[in-house]
Amino acid sequence: MEEITKHINDTNASYRHVGAGDAKNTDLFLDNEHYELFRDRGEQITVRFDKTNLTQAILFIASILPRKFDQSANHYIVKYSNEFVFDQLAILDALFKEEGVPVNTITQTWNARKDVVKKNGDIDNRFYFNNLLKDVEFRDHNGDIQTTKFTLRNYLAGGFSNLNIKKTPDGIFDIKIDNVTEPYDDGKEIDLEEIVTPSIRLNDISSRQLICYGAPGTGKSHCIKEETDEWEKKGRVVRTTFHPDSDYSTFVGAYKPTTERVQRYDIYNKPITKDGQPVMEQIITYEFVEQAFLQAYIDAWRNRDEYEFLIIEEINRGNCAQIFGDLFQLLDRGNDGYSEYSIRADKDLQKHLSKVFEDIEIEDYPNIKNGKELLLPSNLYIRATMNTSDQSLFPIDSAFKRRWDWRYMPIAKGNDNGVELNWQIDIDGKRYDWWTFVKTINKHVFDTTNSEDKQLGFFFCKAKGNIIDAETFVGKVVFYLWNDVFKDFGFDAPIFADKEDETNPKLSFDKFYMANGEVNKDKIKIFLANIGMIPTEETVEDDEDESADSSSVKIPKYSINGSSEQFTTPQAVRRIIEDYAKRNESISVNEMIELWNGISERNNLLVDSWQPSPNDNQPFANKRRTKIEWKNGVVWVTNGWTEALFKKFMDNVKQRLGINILKVN
Structure with a gap:
């Protein structure tokens, strides 16, 4: 052939x-x-x-x-x-x-x-x-x-x-x-x-107006972003955020003063020049300035063959009745996706729309083209988020609610394209499972407040490389819990105890910071211990230096496939991955990471780049990871293992790749 x-x-x-x-x-x-x-x-x-x-x-x-x-x-x-x-x-x-x-x-x-x-x-x-x-x-x-x-x-x-x-x-x-x-x-x-299959089609009328609601960090905005991502790349998404000062003019548009540079004329209406050049001056004029709703509305009518999205973040932080005004009536959609009822545009808006639509054809809706009426087209979709923990000054009335579809975002473990995220809280080298913390603290929140609204979602704060550091944990999580959740219920529960401080045996928020402004990591450990959190990963074996006193700590050794050579835990993992890379030289970095993170069931076993944090002063900080190189790339493998994690790794490599790891001491 x-x-x-x-x-x-x-x-x-x-x-x-x-x-x-x-x-x-x-x-x-x-x-x-x-x-x-x-x-x-x-x-x-x-x-x-x-x-x-x-x-x-x-x-x-x-x-x-x-x-x-x-x-x-x-x-x-x-x-x-x-x-x-x-x-x-x-x-x-x-x-x-x-x-x-x-x-x-x-x-x-x-x-x-x-x-x-x-x-x-x-x-x-x-x-x-x-x-x-x-x-x-x-x-x-x-x-x-x-x-x-x-x-x-x-x-x-x-x-x-x-x-x-x-x-x-x-x-x-x-x-x-x-x-x-x-x-x-x-x-x-x-x-x-x-x-x-794209999640929305032009003939789908079930969710033209949708509000995603739930506790903070449940992924409401992320859900909408995933749905609209491809259209945002085409410039078909308009975003706005409601707040207590939002009103009709900041949502729709209004005439606003602006400056314009024009030719100066004398009292006889003749242009003034100097050295043969016209003399210019700045004057104040008024022009209609479009805001989020009108931008999306105009774009949707200009091209009805493409989706157009208007995204409203934090919809319940604004007075919806005041912001929407008579646009409220447009939210009633017919079977064809268009508004069932039109509304009359005021003179200013009519003048602006007739000018904007002058160069496009809207033969089936002449009053839209001349700006006299407003009507939502079928390709205009509205998405909104609502954080149920916010104590809104402006409750949404039932008539407004009826015109929206509602999607509840439950508190669930995060995933990225179907792969579970195994985020860790890192406090002085001790690793705590973030999802376990979320579930644990949410039970205390519910027991205290009798409400789900104040609970934490998985994405309440962002991890950096799957790690939530001490500064992020205190600045985002502890601050929220102390100031927004438990403040009105007191701090007498055992989870707020500070047994190390006999004078003030309560964990007040100020204790999480030292006098120099740095985070007090010892107080974080006390709080985590109070709610029953146990480190899942805290050991970094110094396998490069076996001269340490082994009389106090006996380091486990392992053999691979019956070999007489003995390895520490990180040495065994590294040898297995290195041998695999040598046998599969053309494998890409992404394929290596996906394969071995899957086998180990650890989202951060391999990473494509790494260097010790300049603020990490823990022993062996520079040995937390080791480089593995092969013909087609470089990855960094973790040296941090617990007995349970390595047992899972041993079982999986045997089951999936036929590699037998045995403990020899």
């Missing part, structure tokens, strides 16, 4: 049919039988592209637009335009250069992936290539310098394209693309990638 032809369905193409779901895939999948062509080439191949062929491919794509464009986190409809063609040809001109000189062919190195061990220990038997992306800087149709990602997938049209790969005598694989006139799916790429 010296050549293969692969028909391209949507899975391998950046340009898909318009109704395709969203896919984040950037790899190129081939059929398993195609593996024979590459079997003897190891884990990397060199491919060669021809400029003329890629030019023909992108011009073919231009001829069949509109198409759905999918690349990583980018998902949008591409319509034909002269600008599109110009920019695509400019990208190829910039790509096919060597040291500034135009060339007809270029090469690229791809990683071949077959029978890869997945995070759950299963074998991925798909055959595919990765490392397809390359940054390209080009000058666009406006003459501006832009940076984009080149990938072969950008020249493939789902259903139309055939990919031809031919092995040449020089060991390079030539890439050629041709296209059929009638698209078809050969069914060979089913279930090769995860397709995500």
